[in-house]
Amino acid sequence: MELQASYIQIVALLLFAIGISVTLTRRNVFFVLMGVELALNAVNLSFIGFAKTLPATASVAGQILPLFTIAVAAAEACIGLAIVIMIFKSQESADIDNYSNMKG
Amino acid sequence: MLALIYFSILSVIAVGSALCVLLSRHPLYGALSLVVSMVSLAGIYGLLGSPFVGVVQIMVYAGAIMMLLTIVIMVLNGARDSKTPMFDRVSLFVFPSVILLALLLGFALISTPLAFSPETWRGSVALTSATLFNTDANGPGYFLLFEAIGLLLLSAMIAAVLLAKKNLGSKESEETKEVQ
Numbered sequence: 001m002e003l004q005a006s007y008i009q010i011v012a013l014l015l016f017a018i019g020i021s022v023t024l025t026r027r028n029v030f031f032v033l034m035g036v037e038l039a040l041n042a043v044n045l046s047f048i049g050f051a052k053t054l055p056a057t058a059s060v061a062g063q064i065l066p067l068f069t070i071a072v073a074a075a076e077a078c079i080g081l082a083i084v085i086m087i088f089k090s091q092e093s094a095d096i097d098n099y100s101n102m103k104g
Numbered sequence: 105m106l107a108l109i110y111f112s113i114l115s116v117i118a119v120g121s122a123l124c125v126l127l128s129r130h131p132l133y134g135a136l137s138l139v140v141s142m143v144s145l146a147g148i149y150g151l152l153g154s155p156f157v158g159v160v161q162i163m164v165y166a167g168a169i170m171m172l173l174t175i176v177i178m179v180l181n182g183a184r185d186s187k188t189p190m191f192d193r194v195s196l197f198v199f200p201s202v203i204l205l206a207l208l209l210g211f212a213l214i215s216t217p218l219a220f221s222p223e224t225w226r227g228s229v230a231l232t233s234a235t236l237f238n239t240d241a242n243g244p245g246y247f248l249l250f251e252a253i254g255l256l257l258l259s260a261m262i263a264a265v266l267l268a269k270k271n272l273g274s275k276e277s278e279e280t281k282e283v284q
Contacts, residue, residue: 025195063227075260082267
């Protein structure tokens with residue numbers, strides 16, 4: 001009984017499903033952002049798991065791309081939280097259904 | 105065998121704390137369990153032989169991003185309207201469809217032949233830096249991506265400062281500035 005490559009993909013699939021469910025079902029805006037982060041993490045795990053199934057030179061790309069994904073996630077969290085702060089000032093609510101009007 | 109035991113422990117922690125994110129009521133508890141999930145994912149990266157990505161995961165994700173999220177939740181008091189229900193009404197459709205999709209993809213994954221390659225390279229700092237910056241050997245692709253990420257982070261920082269500056273320029277903050 002050894003560690004199989006498909007176990008990693010199963011874990012990544014579970015994390016991605018949970019992240020998507022958090023994003024689509026929760027009403028608090030912070031949980032929506034956290035679900036996006038969770039789904040991005042699952043994609044990183046999937047990248048690494050697939051990279052380990054490839055031989056020498058081909059296995060490098062799957063281990064470099066998560067670094068770029070993490071950087072993009074940092075930018076996304078920065079912009080998303082700035083927008084949330086702006087909306088919070090005018091709406092005084094964390095419920096994402098109250099954000100339906102785009103009036104400043 | 106030992107790798108399987110470590111992987112099982114870490115993945116149970118990761119998936120369990122992800123479920124805590126789904127089911128917790130207060131956003132701060134959700135953020136803290138998300139940190140636990142990210143740290144155990146970093147352990148999985150180290151176990152699989154990509155220690156540099158694991159360290160970056162801890163530093164950037166569990167350190168910087170979740171710190172920012174936690175601070176914003178605490179500053180804005182993101183749970184002040186605890187009267188609103190946790191789940192949307194649309195979740196009656198979302199949960200079954202997500203579970204169905206996960207089952208479908210899981211079946212496809214199990215039936216796909218996947219095996220670890222024995223001569224895969226370890227994603228150490230030396231390999232990562234050689235791939236990113238040795239443009240003679242690997243071509244300029246990764247280096248250009250690296251520069252583009254730098255530009256992206258700079259523009260994200262400027263955009264966040266501008267968004268926050270709009271708040272700073274509002275009436276109340278100008279009054280407080282005059283007081284000082």
